[in-house]
Amino acid sequence: GGRGPSPPIGEGDQDSDETFNPPTYTPPEPTPLPDPDVKRTLRATAATITLGPNATSQSWVYDGQYVGPELRVSEGDIVEVALQNDLPAVTTTHWHGIPLQNAMDGVPYVTQDPVTRGSSFTYTFRAEPPGTYFYHSHVGLQLDRGLLGPLIIEEDDPHIDYDREFTVIFDDYLNQPPEPLSDDGRDGMGGMGGMMGSDVRPPYTGLLADGRLPSNPRTLDVAEGERIRFRFVNAASATEFRTRLAGHQMTVSHVDGRPVDPVPVDEFVFGPGERYDAVVELTNPGAWQLRAAAVKGDESPARLDVRYGGHDGTPQAPDWGGRRLQYHDLHARDKISVSGSPDRVYDLTLSRAGRSYTWLIDGQAYPNAEPLDIREGEHVRFRLRNHSPVTHPMHLHGHFFRVGDALMDTIRVPGHMGQVSLDFRADNPGNWLFHCHNLYHLESGMARVIRYV
Ligand code: C2O
Ligand code: CU
Structure with missing residues (x-):
């Protein structure tokens, strides 16, 4: 189909030539895929969400819930997701990390025209490679309003042993709409990098684990001896988290969905867009906090609680420090297709x-x-x-x-x-x-x- 107009150029003090016209882009015609194995609808809507007792927020979310529904599929599945836009603004959905066909990537004005109010767009892709991903709006600051959810592609053959798994989404929280609004309902003003001119600043005020404030943590009731796989997603807009479970080491097994040689650590740091999987062996009964703190400052970290062995007292907070994962600790288990000198x-x-x-x-x-x-x-x-x-x-x-x-x-x-x-x-x-x-x-x-x- 035809392409929409190129995005408006940001006003203000960009260094570049005022007369430069951004190029327009057309994705290659997608190769048709077989009939879908999984069909879903995701409805983007305005909703009032609850973050804790007496803490609600007017947000934009998928299927009326924040965090959005977990899409869980099997390696190799053909996945078809119809995005229904019931927001008072244009939107798209991006499948963060999945190397799908360009026309399905959800980037406004680059891979598709933004989806207008009341209309829909169908995304189709093959679920590969397996791993921990997430989906989110790629228009303006809509991700920061809550248009996000986890996407798990289960592997046929995990290289790690575990008994149970939990997906954990860390996010930062706004107590007001992001300012200035690029997505306040004016069609065609979809919000693109740069078009907002100067002064787009984060007014976020708190940290969340699985959509909950630390005063209202989720509790995982688990059993001694279990091996738990956590799939951690950093869906924040501006927060690097350091993450630690009191009383336990974590063995990092995947980074951005890709398997690595397992690395036991006390804590790890991850930034917006990164995903880490880690396995924890439950050999230290108690009530423990899993915390994700802003890497600078430890004020009210995102939190969830883990308890087993009959302990139901106040969960113990972790001490920070100890062995922290570094990128150079990571060794891919996948075949790496680039080596030697670049072209x-x-x-x-x-x-x-x-x-x-x-x-x-x-x-x-x-x-x-x-x-x-x-x-x-x-x-x-x-x-x-x-x-x-x-x-x-x-x-x-x-x-x-x-x-x-x-x-x-x-x-x-x-x-x-x-x-x-x-x-x-x-x-x-x-x-x-x-x-x-x-x-x-x-x-x-x-x-x-x-x-x-
Ligand atoms: Cu353009 Cu989550 O990404
Ligand atoms: Cu940056």
């Missing part, structure tokens, strides 16, 4: 434009930014250097990339000249967003399109 290298700085709240990749703010061109089959390397003082969790759509000996789709680039080199095989033609998963940075320009030419 194409991009050196990309991550920075903030002067005094304004505009975030840049290599000096340009999306959408007023040139695409990064690559060719199918190439081994591509991005060398990222962070010239700003804050961490940027950088996410690539449509591909897994290699950092060191691990595969992932989102990586934190530390502030103050932190450097990361990532490599991927250009094996999924189309136009793919590469962006900071801090939603406020994304909305303020920190994105580029990777274009197959």
